Amino acid sequence: MFEHTVEKLLQENIYSRYRDEYQMLVTNKHGVEQENVEVNIDASTIQFLISLKVDCTSLPEYIQPVENDHTIWYNPLSPRLEQVLGNSRNMVLPEYKKDMILVDYVALVLKMIDNRIGIVADHFKMKKIYIMSLTAVRNRDIIEYDTETYNKAVFMYNVNDYYCLVTVNIGVKFPQEKPSVQLSSIYCQEGKQCTETLDKYPYNPTHRPDDNIDNLLQFLNEAVLKFKNHKH
Missing domain, CATH: 3.10.110.10 (Ubiquitin Conjugating Enzyme)
Structure with missing residues (x-):
């Protein structure tokens, strides 16, 4: 079972590397707010659940899809982003290399999303x-x-x-x-x-x-x- 705690990460020395990366992430000017980062820890795994702020102002308005069944899918993307970027299950994220630090990886993911938004926004603008x-x-x-x-x-x-x-x-x-x-x-x-x-x-x-x-x-x-x- 995962233990939902930041304190465990900050206090125990075995997590020192990830503690430093976490602190860099939430204090770096290009990072994210502390309340938007959740840390899950078990005996062998650390998960960082990070909520990213994405500028969607250039995207077309969200169009409510027609409901054709009662299936509910968990999707960490907002409905507006999912509609233009596709379901997160099909999204290919950049590789997380061993020599990368968390704040750089988050910046890489944001850049990928921003680039995709730019492509979709330009396509919509040209169609219009x-x-x-x-x-x-x-x-x-x-x-x-x-x-x-x-x-x-x-x-x-x-x-x-x-x-x-x-x-x-x-x-x-x-x-x-x-x-x-x-x-x-x-x-x-x-x-x-x-x-x-x-x-x-x-x-x-x-x-x-x-x-x-x-x-x-x-x-x-x-x-x-x-x-x-x-x-x-």
């Missing part, structure tokens, strides 16, 4: 810019768009009085990978789904979203005319 730019250009034709994750927009497109729906979906590798674009006919008989995915429209991840959107819309003029004559 793209979708909002698209809705601004096609304002009157927008059918729907995702205002939570900015993963999707649907708008009506008209070429020579032929109308079709255009669905734009943004994937996890955006902006390196282009959004998927699908045309859907509004004229097909009930029960038939007439769609076409556009894979070859021009896209450059180094261009501004407005330029990529302009190129997509120009491409749609010809693509929609071809789609008009699709066979059922």
Whole structure:
């Protein structure tokens, strides 16, 4: 059984190395507050349970998932972090090397989390810019768009009085990978789904979203005319 005590760590000489590391951790300016560190000790093992403060202000808002079962999982990540970083069970932490001290390892873990947050935040920002730019250009034709994750927009497109729906979906590798674009006919008989995915429209991840959107819309003029004559 573990004994939940900091006093045991501080008082018994056999834990001198870890006592010094603990004191460095809670007094170092880059460390953590003492109340955010719990120490568990048994005959052969010492565990440090450390609550880290992470800046989540750049992350998208937490979206409450739909409950589909009654299973409860213990997860030391906050719901907001879990949603963007994944379940902690699948998180690969940096290796704790023998010559490392605790305060340096904590800093390494924080850096890893901060880097991941930066990637997620940048991805969300780029998605939002793209979708909002698209809705601004096609304002009157927008059918729907995702205002939570900015993963999707649907708008009506008209070429020579032929109308079709255009669905734009943004994937996890955006902006390196282009959004998927699908045309859907509004004229097909009930029960038939007439769609076409556009894979070859021009896209450059180094261009501004407005330029990529302009190129997509120009491409749609010809693509929609071809789609008009699709066979059922």
